[in-house]
Amino acid sequence: MREFTAPALARVDRNANLTDFIVNNAAHDPHHVSFRRRIGSQWHDVTAGQFLYEVTEIAQGFIAAGINPGDRVAILSRTRYEWTLVDFAIWSAGAVTVPIYETSSAEQVQWILSDSRAVACIAETPELSSVVADLKPDLPQLHAVWQIEDAPPPGDVGSFTSLRRNGVGIPEAVVEARRSTVNAESIATLIYTSGTTGRPKGCALTHQNFLAEVMNVTAQLGEIFERPNCSTLLFLPLAHVFARVIQLASVYQGVTLGHSSDVKNLLDDFAAFRPTFLLAVPRVFEKVYNSATQKAEAAGKGKIFARAVTIAIAYSEAIETGTLTPKLRMQRSFYSALVYRKLRKSLGGRATHAISGGSALGSRLGHFYRGIGLTVLEGYGLTETTAAITVNPSRGAKIGTVGQPVPGTTIRIADDGEVLAKGPIVFGGYWRNEAATDDAIDPQGWFHTGDIGALDEDGFLSITGRKKEIIVTAGGKxxxxxxxxxxxxxxxxxxxxxxxxxxxxxxxxxxxxxxxALEPWKATQGKTGSVTDLLTDPDLLAAIDEAVQYGNKAVSKAESVRKYHIIARDWTVEQGQLTPSMKLKRNVVMKEHEADINAIYGR
Incomplete structure (x- = not known):
């Protein structure tokens, strides 16, 4: 199939904007718990009425500071309650939010603040405030910086408390008037695409883009977002469009939202918060699975766990093919009590669904999680499409695909296999960059994603590669x-x-x-030393060989990995080999490991 359109389930009023969500929530049920905010080790409820009050208070502070409609205000912070609070306050003041990853270098921060022409910045910590303060002399339009944390801010950086206090003299009616200046066509945010090459481009997304995405996706996934006492814990960076859409979808649907930036202790947060659905990138699901595998092996229960995995996958595959048997149901019930329940409990015990994006999860893990009782719905999208352009339905998901088009969206497969998209969720262009916009959107209005894919007869999309990342071997493969x-x-x-x-x-x-993962593996193998010490260890090489051979089973001989090189140091966001959304910066890795690549080919 070359093209598939999903009819819209919701239409956007041209006079609407995203702040309508919080105003309507407070009017409809001011006592509803919209957020659970962690202060120290304790979680505290924040009602819809209280949240609107706090947003208005911050918006008053922005207006008192001279921020005008259409001005850009940056947020440089990890995911936390104040991120969401400031986001809505910026919109309530009629301004535009510019997110910046807290892991960004000083040079990247300067570029985004300069290119967006931001007039103000909210920084989370004294360290981040110092970065912005040092750049301020070279940014003539940046006239105000405030710090979220209570620690003394550096230089002329203001405190979050002072921002709130300074707006006391601004009437609430002024905020309402400012809020009313914003309509669906107004720019809501400039998200600078992290990219794998070159300087980030500012992707201008309107209130309509977000409204169309949120209203249609939540209608498409009603079983998840409309569940009684629905809640989710947000831990992905809010500077990324994926987390931002879930933030807005949760507020729109009255889902109780929590924030966590402590990824290392994420399982503890899950246990305390007990979300009803999750969102994550595939690496999180891989780590949960791998950790469970290693714990089972360390406890001498590796064979039981492996059998439980086999049954879970078989159960999920049987659901998809309509071949579920009483015997398989009974086996699944047995392992649910023995294994699956513990796994679900590690994720809080209440989650029935998860939304995954950013890269491919893989069919095996998709079937495994559905088999244990957590259906992971893969979706696909880009910043330019306001996150998802396709998502798997909560019922009838096809594992291994990234789902069907978001309602109101059309997907087309070009003659060269590239995935094209059109609809109200597709952005209108890059900020102050017409050349890049013309490269991305053709004269017929189709956005070119740069990804290669295929549509099946039901409109489910499969992504098979990145157009610019296609490797052509010397033999022409x-x-x-x-x-x-x-x-x-x-x-x-x-x-x-x-x-x-x-x-x-x-x-x-x-x-x-x-x-x-290496630490528990060393314990079971009786090994010591670092990765560098174990580079030639026969048992480690055998384990990596096993991984490579498993990978080779998915491709033809000409596409299979013949030789590999183990790198002693992992690639990270902080060291620059990964984007904040965990995508490889291939050009960076190629440059840094030129000698290792030469060694693979005997040079």
Whole structure:
């Protein structure tokens, strides 16, 4: 199939804007618990009425500080309650939010503040405030910086308390008037695409883009968002469009929302918060699975766990094919009591669904999680499409695909296999960059995603590779690296994989080791030492060989990895090899590991 359109389930009023969500919530049920805010180790309820009051208070502070309609205000912070609070306050003051990842370098922060022409910035910590304060002399339009944390701010940076206090003299009617200046066509945010090459581009998303996305996706996934006492814990960076849409969808549907930035203790937060649905990138689901596998093996229950995995996958596959038997139901029930219940409890015990995006989860893990009682719905999208352009339905999901078009969206497959999109969720262009806009949107209005994919007869999309990442070997074979990379990365000991082989005689790979997973593996194997010490260890090599061979099963011989090189140091966002959304910066890795790639090919 070359094209598929999903009819819209909701239409956007041209006079609407995103602040309508919180105003309507407070008017409809001011005592509803809209948020659970963590202060220290305790979670505190925030009602819809209280949230609107706090948003208005911050908006008054912005107006008192001279922020005008259409002005850009940056947020430089990890995911936390105040991020959401400030986001709505910026819109309530008639302004535009510019998110910046807290992991960004000073140079990246300067570029975004300069290119967006931000007039103010909210920074989370004294360290981040100092970064902005140091840049301020070179940013003439940036006239105000405030700090979220209570610690003394540096230089002329103001406190969050002072921002609230300064707006006392501004009547609430002024905020309402400002809020009313914003309509669906107004720009809501400039999200600078992290990108894998070059300077980030400011993606201008309107209130209509977000409204169309949120209203249609939540209608499409009503079983998840309309469940009684529905809640979710947001831990992905709110600077990324995926988390931002879930934030808005939760507020729109009255889902109780919590925030966490402590990824290392995420399971503890799940246990305390007990969300009814989750959202994450595939790496999170891989780590939960790998950790459970290692714990079972360390406890001498590896065979039981492996059997439980087999039954869970078989159960999910039988659901999809309509071949579920009484015997399989009974086996699944047995392992649910023995294994699956504990896994679900580690995620809080109440979650029935999860939404995954950013990269491919893989069919095996998709079937495993559905088999244990947590249906992971894969979706697909970009910043330019306001997050998802496709998502799997809560009922009738096709594991291994990224779902059907979001209602109101059309997907087309071009002659070269590229995925094209059109609809109200597709952005209108990049901020102050007409050339980049013309490259992304053709004269007929189709947005070119840069990804290669296929549509089945029911409109389910499968992504098979990235157009710009297609590797062409010396023998002329076209290879999409994502397929085999996802399979290899599924192994517990593997952290990251990058397939190489452009203009080379065969396909090779660079592989990094997951240091968290390495520790329990060393304990079971009686090993000591770091990754560097174990690079030639026969047992580690055998484990990585196993991962590579599993990956090779998914592709033809010409596409399979013949040789690989284990890298002693993992790739991270902080060191610059990964984008904040955990995508590989292939050009960076290629440059840093030129010698390792040469070694693969005997040079």
């Amino acid at each position: 076209n290879v999409a690296p994502a397929v085999i990379e996802d399979r290899i990365r599924a192994h517990a000991l593997v952290s990251q994989v990058m397939v190489v082989g452009d203009n080379e005689p065969f396909i090779g790979a660079l592989i990094t080791v997951d240091e968290e």
